[in-house]
Amino acid sequence: MASLSARVRGAALLAALVVTAPVSALVCGVARVVLPERPRNEPPRARTVLVTTAHMTKSLFLARKFHQAGHRVVAVSIPRHRWGPLRFSRAARAFHLVTDPAEDPRGYVRDLIAVIRAEGVDTVVPVIDEPGRAQPTSDAAPLLAEHCAVLANDPATHHLLNDKASFAELVRAAGLPHLETRRITDVRQLREVDFTGREFVLKPPEWTCMATDHRVVVMADPAAAPPDLAIGRDRPWVLQRRAAGREYCAHTTCHDGRITAYTCSESSALQLNYHHVEVPAIWLWARDFVAAHRLSGQVSFDFIVGDDDVPYAIECNPRTHSAVVAFHDSPELAAAYLDPVPGEVVRPRPGSPPVHWLGAELGRLPVVLRRRALRPWLHDLLRGKDAVFDWRDPVPFLVAHHVQLPVLLLRALAEGKRWQRVNWATGKLV
Template sequence: MLLALAFPFNCVAVLLALVWSWVSRPFHKAPVRVKSPKNILIAGARMTKTLLLARTFHAAGHRVILIDTEKFWLNGNQYSNAVAGFYTVPDPQKDLAGYTQKLQAIAQQENINLFIPVAIFSVVYPEGMEQHPLAGYCEVCHFDVAVTGMLDDKFAFAEKARSLGLSVPKSFKITAPEQVLNFDFSQEQRQYILKSIPYDACRRLNLTKLPCPTPEETAAFVNSLPISEKTPWIMQEFIPGQEYCTHSTVRSGQSTLYCCCESSAFQVNYEIVDNPQISEWVRRFLKGVDGFGQASFDFIQTPDGTAYAIECNPRTHSAITLFYNHPQVAEAYLDPAFSGEPLEPLVNSRPTYWLYHELWRLNEVRSLSQLQTWWRNIWRGKEAIFEVNDPLPFLMVHHWQIPLLVLDNLRKLQSWIRIDFNIGEVIR
């Protein structure tokens, strides 16, 4: 109902943007012409970070093709001016052979030069896969099986960082509830939290502190989690402090693209932060990482300045939306000879936000000062999806993609927790 109420306003904004684009077209800069334009394939069409990359490569004179799993045939980003084509592929977790065959066919048909995985379905190597399906077809911006497995496994990542002398929270790998229930918390100075090692979009936001007030509550919580040998969890020391997130595009142990922002469990606002302790931590860790890929680190920094890395995701971070006005992002991905300091968001880059998330947050405003803070975030920021010269994704994500996903949940009588306009999903 709320989306329906917002629909006419969105339509007016998009219509005005389309008219303005048409009227001002003679005054636009001539399209960029590169000597050797590339064909770029990006996986995760439903996500805002995919749209950012598509617009960036398109602005640099390259051709962009998007893919996503069959569930997201309805994604709104395929209507962007920056997108030359869109395909659906089978979910590799359900049909690995079909996914591989379709992906390779797309790469051949579109003469793809570079593949960038953004959504998790295209990042995680399914069991038994020894190399990426597009190895030999094009360059792949993704680490090999061993490196990806280490970065994606929260416990293995923590052990690797610790071996390099880098600060990480105390961690334990959990494969059975009894390991937690028999743990002697009385010897610990801090509480602990449990996180699933395989990606869990729903439970990743559950930061229940252990032990709970009573043994019975602890047992009830731990036994409610799907902990097993096949679905291991990590019990990690909870360190209070300021959270940060980073994105790095990495080639041969060196960042070519880097940004750092303050963070939170459910992050829908990004603003540039200069944090030397974290950037040095990232530099030291990545120095020993071979290959070409992406790494997104999450940190907690204590009041004494110590930065603890709590996990790493080997894929694009949504904080990359801060590069919306940077003209060299494509170079950071395409130039194998890129050297020197990594590209960072421009100094005039504004914080990014998602308008529909901000509108929903109005129901949390309880005072005039809170309202002023909310308005200040809008006024000084940049809407992550909307572009005057490319407005259709703003309409189609909010009033096609998301409503159809909500209606599909209703059809199946499935409950859901929240709508995430950033990643373009209804989280169950």
């Protein structure tokens, strides 16, 4: 059951969204009526592109890019996220509900094939929120590929990338800098590790918001493992040497071992601020890793770069990263997905403003006021760009903040579910 504090926070946030709804409706309504749809380009060959989710900013963002490039976008969603903002975007020319892949993978494939046939889809671009739905989507790729192109790795490669222990093996096989990593299926295995003068991180092999235990434990002694930590062959964990340094995240779009779109950002506390930075060592690492394993699709990495400027990849997420919003000034992004130019890598343009989510920034305001940092906060807010709002496509902003989120809050209150924070990027309560 949800705690009293969670219910109070939920009710307070819901009230704030109701009170501010008229302002959002006025701004979005005027923009919708006054401003025409953004002019579209004429690509060499227009495609019908299927985007596999509608509730996340990254799916909305990619759909807008495909639409602006002259392609036709079809969006699908599971019933739970039927009120996703992409459904109400000018970019989505068609919308369909499909079975949740986490509950019925076969039904999901059946529904996607039906949409592909009905809409004449040329290319499927999977945009997934977490491993619980990413692996079933990857498993479906070979079946979908019988009907159209699919921008995804094969299921076996996807699984190896998603698992932190097997990903570490792939890094080692590519001859790239790596951290000592091993899979732990018995707590007694910790005693075999040399902890002398070193710290290790114990973590689950895969992250999912549906997991019952996704703690990250920092250890300097094998005896420091929490006694209530369930470790076994059916519940393995991963032990990895801890590296100190600056944290970064990178998104890559790949075709047959070649990166066609790339962005790197400094990691933030909740990963809700993105601004492209050039870190040559990370670019070279990503380029060589993708080439070594001939990756395709969308592959994201988390790095730690120490004082020696050596990048260590601590995990891989073989799916779209929210950092893709850093390409907001890059009209070439659609081509990097659908018609890559040989030898060309699309990056965010130099001087492109940083990206944030207004809801997350307003949520930080009490801390900002306590720290008396209002002026720099306002400066960053005004020079940056909201990830959802678009003057020529304003309705998704209204839906995301005043339909999608209130529905989630009401559902959580009705079901008595606990939640810690709003993930503004994925449109979910975590």
